[in-house]
Amino acid sequence: MLFKKDQPYTANNNMADPAEQDLSRARAPQGRRAVISQEDLISAALALVGPHRSVSTLSLREVAREAGIAPNSFYRHFRDVDELAVTLIEEAGSALxxxxxxxxxxxxSGKSVVRGSIESFMEQLTADQRFLHLLMREGTVGSEAFKQAVERQLVFFEEELCTDLVRLSKVNNRPLYQPALVAKAITRLIFAQGASIMDLPKDELPKAAEQMVVMVRMILLGAQSMSDQATTENESN
Amino acid sequence: MLFKKDQPYTANNNMADPAEQDLSRARAPQGRRAVISQEDLISAALALVGPHRSVSTLSLREVAREAGIAPNSFYRHFRDVDELAVTLIEEAGSALxxxxxxxxxxxxSGKSVVRGSIESFMEQLTADQRFLHLLMREGTVGSEAFKQAVERQLVFFEEELCTDLVRLSKVNNRPLYQPALVAKAITRLIFAQGASIMDLPKDELPKAAEQMVVMVRMILLGAQSMSDQATTENESN
DNA sequence: ATCGCAATTATACATATGTATAGACAATAG
DNA sequence: CTATTGTCTATACATATGTATAATTGCGAT
Known part of the structure; x- marks a missing residue:
């Protein structure tokens, strides 16, 4: 079909619900009320990323289509898709x-901290909200800003893990060698493993989780015995 | 510029070098001789992936352009870019x-196996041949076939590491708990860490390498002491 | 020479994308 | 009411992509 003009948007006239007037908004300043918000665009994007779609490949028009707005309206909320992707990562990271x-x-009750944490991680792997997928799948592609956003979230994970590790090691009186490094190793390992198993059939996940538990235990045990060594070395001085 | 016809390829007439006739080829069957090979396309693709370009985003036309052939000629060598990407991964993996x-x-001489291996890894990180980048950057995006190709290579790494670990543990008489798991943990950790540091300035790499060494030692030490535990438990039965 | 055949190219088409521009719409302010 | 002012849409354009079709090119066989 030659000379076809670009498909217009032709808004769904499914507005009409007057209850949508959110009067709790501080003060409607002027102009036509926004029919869509940043959050709407974010969840539209979230709906598009599945097991076979990555954030960094989303196109502006695609997100706009999914959100039910005209392509250009996108610009009212984000400067480009990259900006959307970054805030998406940040939301997913903090939620996770x-x-x-x-x-x-x-x-x-009755479970080790390690096992409990990993089970919680695995739950997120199969959750309907695909937050984890976002963070795991695309640490290494996309724009510089995007990659840095992912890296930032991972560092947050590491830091929180680290303070928990330190706390636990004090409680158990089992000192850890370089807890920050331990936290980094565990975080990166878990996310890498998660990425590689996230497309597995569900019934294979428990085994994978079990492997993760062992891996993490190895790191922790190793860090403990490295701490022992360091101590005895000091004592022998 | 409306109605511009698609830019033709307009071959560079820089052939003319008759030495290019590779007479060592077994037997030229019939028809025009191929001016380009799969390898040429692969290295064209390799030239395109830089620190900010990932294989899975290469387009057919782009690779063809880089290789200096018309877009359609691509099909004589690969069914689509995905097939190219897969063989690219396989070559990179086996080289690495x-x-x-x-x-x-x-x-x-004078270096531990761990440190030596990691230094060799870091060298590849800054090598001109970007093999490592390929494998690290895109384990998690792209087509199913592509992801599986990457996964396959990682498993190869794990397996080779595993046999080496077993061998070394016998030599040193320091048994390892679940060496296959140890190999997997080390491999995934190193690749994940590598991906996150590959864009760092060169002078920060030694520190990162040092961290990697410690991480790997933690895993090994942990696996050794888990093996100790398992042994004593058996003995106490 | 010329015939056939494989590798390659030229042209074209449908389709997708980002974005510029201008106008329509809906709300508030006067 | 009208004016103003943000939000949103329609249209258009330049550009990129994958690929279908047909033509061209270069080589060996006849």
Whole structure:
């Protein structure tokens, strides 16, 4: 079909619900009220990233389509898709840290902290909210700003893990060698492993989780015995 | 510029070098001789992936342009870019395994096996041949076939590492708990760490390498003491 | 020479993208 | 009411992509 003009947007006239007038907004300043918010665009993007779609490949038009707005309206909310992607990563990161950090501090009855945390991680792997996928899948592609955003979130994870590790090591009187390094190793390992198993069939996940538990134990045990060595070396001086 | 016809390829007439006739080829069957090979396309693709370009985002036309052929000629050599990407990964993987596996078996004078291997890894990080970048950067994006190709290479790494670990543990009489798991943990950790530091300025790499060494030692030490535990438990039965 | 055949190219088409421009729409302010 | 002012849409354009089709090119066989 030659000379086809660009497909217009043709808004769905499914507005009409007057209850949508959010009067709790501080003060409507002027002009037409926004029909869509940054959050709407974010969840549209979130809906598009599946097991086979990565944030860094989303196009502006695609997100706009999913959100039900005209392509150009996108610019009212973000300067470009990259900016969207970055805030997406940040939201996903903070949501996840809340969940997994919570699992780490909450003492689950009868389970070790390690196992509890990893199970919480695995739950997120199959959760409907694909936060984890976002962070795991694309640490290494996309724009510089995007990669840095992912890296930042991972560092946050590491830092929180580190303070928890230090706390626990004091409680158990089992000192850790270089806890910051331990936290980094565990975080990177778990995320890398997670990325490689996230497309596995569900029934293979428990085995993978078990492997993760062992791996983390190895790191912790190693760091403990390195601490022992360092101590005895000091004592022998 | 409306109605511009698609830019033609307009071959560079810089052939003319008759020495290019590779008479060592087994037997020219019939028809025009191929002016380009799969290898040429692969190295064209390799030239395109830099620190800010990932294989999975290469387009057919782009690779063809770089290789100096018309877009359609691409199809004579690969069914699509994905197929190119997969063989690219496979070549990079086998080249790398040769390099790093070599460093692991070759006993470097006065250096531990761990440190030697990691230094060899870091060398590849800054090598002109960007093999490592390929494998590290894109384990998690791209087509299913592509991801599986990357995963396959990582598993190869793990397996080779594993046999080396077993061998060394016997030599040193220091048994390892679940060496296959140890190999997997080390491999994934190193690649994940590598991906996150590959864009760092060169002078920060030694510190990162040092951290990697410690991380790997933690895993090894942990696996050794887990083996101790398992042994004493058995003895106490 | 000329015929056939494989490698390669030229042209074209449908489709997708980002974005510029201008106008329509809806709300508030006067 | 009208004016103003943000939000949103329609249209358009330049550009890029994958690929279908047909033509061209260069080589060996006849």
């Amino acid at each position: 840290r809340k969940i997994i950090g919570g699992a780490r501090t909450r003492a689950i | 395994r040769k390099i790093i596996g070599g460093a692991r078996t070759r006993a470097i």
